[in-house]
Amino acid sequence: MVDKRNYCLLAHNTFGISARCNRFLEYESIAEAQAIAHILNISTEPLLLLGAGSNLLLKADFQGIVVHSAIKGIAATTNGDEVIVRCGSGELFDDVVSFCVKHGYHGAENLSLIPGEVGASAVQNIGAYGSEVKDIIDSVEAVNCNTGEVVTIACADCGYSYRNSKFKHEWKNHFLITHVSYRFSKIFQPHLDYGNIRLALAKNNIINPSAEELRQTIITIRREKLPDPKVLGNAGSFFMNPLVDKHFFKRLLALYPAMPFYKVEEAVYKIPAAWLIEQCGWKGRSLGPACVYEKQALVLVNLGGAKGSDIVALCNAIVNDVERKFGIVIHPEVNIV
Numbered sequence: 119m120v121d122k123r124n125y126c127l128l129a130h131n132t133f134g135i136s137a138r139c140n141r142f143l144e145y146e147s148i149a150e151a152q153a154i155a156h157i158l159n160i161s162t163e164p165l166l167l168l169g170a171g172s173n174l175l176l177k178a179d180f181q182g183i184v185v186h187s188a189i190k191g192i193a194a195t196t197n198g199d200e201v202i203v204r205c206g207s208g209e210l211f212d213d214v215v216s217f218c219v220k221h222g223y224h225g226a227e228n229l230s231l232i233p234g235e236v237g238a239s240a241v242q243n244i245g246a247y248g249s250e251v252k253d254i255i256d257s258v259e260a261v262n263c264n265t266g267e268v269v270t271i272a273c274a275d276c277g278y279s280y281r282n283s284k285f286k287h288e289w290k291n292h293f294l295i296t297h298v299s300y301r302f303s304k305i306f307q308p309h310l311d312y313g314n315i316r317l318a319l320a321k322n323n324i325i326n327p328s329a330e331e332l333r334q335t336i337i338t339i340r341r342e343k344l345p346d347p348k349v350l351g352n353a354g355s356f357f358m359n360p361l362v363d364k365h366f367f368k369r370l371l372a373l374y375p376a377m378p379f380y381k382v383e384e385a386v387y388k389i390p391a392a393w394l395i396e397q398c399g400w401k402g403r404s405l406g407p408a409c410v411y412e413k414q415a416l417v418l419v420n421l422g423g424a425k426g427s428d429i430v431a432l433c434n435a436i437v438n439d440v441e442r443k444f445g446i447v448i449h450p451e452v453n454i455v
């Protein structure tokens with residue numbers, strides 16, 4: 119078990135913010151997670167459960183305990199056409215996708231290159247290109263922070279919705295996730311209908327892609343639009359795409375006929391926050407060392423040396439402008455601590 123005091127979290131957040139925490143604990147096994155649960159149980163300090171820090175903005179030093187999983191392992195069990203892949207929560211999610219594509223276990227191709235770790239995938243219900251991880255999660259194993267008990271939670275009980283789960287609300291800080299089991303199929307049924315996937319495939323003269331070709335296409339699309347955190351600190355999409363009701367949507371569309379949208383259900387529409395932000399003139403604009411990425415207005419970047427408060431200032435300026443212009447309050451997707 120790793121146990122460090124006054125620890126710098128620079129290597130643990132992709133925004134590249136240099137903030138410290140009082141104590142940093144890391145578990146490599148279920149037994150170590152139970153030992154940490156015991157420490158947490160007798161502590162009164164604030165707690166932050168951390169994955170790869172790819173969806174995190176540290177506003178300032180964290181006056182509390184940070185806990186991270188380093189549990190490794192990817193193991194597949196086959197049952198006919200179905201394959202359950204049980205993964206340590208400290209594995210990189212994309213290593214799981216890569217492993218599955220190589221072995222012919224299908225269902226996660228569209229989630230290629232999403233940053234972050236396995237444990238966080240189950241908290242955040244990560245998603246991209248028409249797929250969400252809830253569609254492939256079978257169950258989540260965790261240690262209860264209060265009792266030290268090991269539990270297995272079925273996907274259906276995790277309360278998943280768009281970028282959301284019970285782990286972010288009523289179960290916040292209740293569980294140390296140790297493993298996630300994903301369900302794959304040996305039968306490849308590609309999902310190509312989202313956005314520009316077919317167009318990107320056609321560029322390479324591919325109509326019926328293999329799983330590997332689909333993965334590589336998704337990787338290429340992502341690399342074109344999303345900055346590499348090693349070069350430019352960022353946490354992917356900074357805001358969630360807002361949902362609006364049908365009446366509001368119709369009024370807005372009458373004012374802005376070119377507005378892109380997705381129909382979520384009969385009376386609910388999703389508007390791309392990137393479009394709202396771009397319309398407010400923020401794309402490519404900076405506020406001090408914090409900037410709206412020039413190729414994707416949904417991504418805020420650290421131009422170098424930004425403090426958490428610089429990113430928050432930019433975030434607030436954008437939220438205010440979008441509300442003033444469109445009457446829509448957009449909310450950060452990133453966890454601001």
Ligand code: EPU
Nearest residue numbers: 246247354355357358359378390392393396413414415416
């Ligand atoms: N758009 C603009 N300006 C921009 C960028 C996009 O107007 O600068 C408009 C375009 O009309 C575009 C639409 O916004 O068609 C949607 O853009 P895109 O398809 O790039 O997706 P997104 O809504 O910006 C979401 C996820 C991403 C995920 C992509 C692809 C959220 C918050 N974000 O972004 O997830 O990769 O779809 O599926 O739902 C992440 O969560 O960190 C993330 C990157």
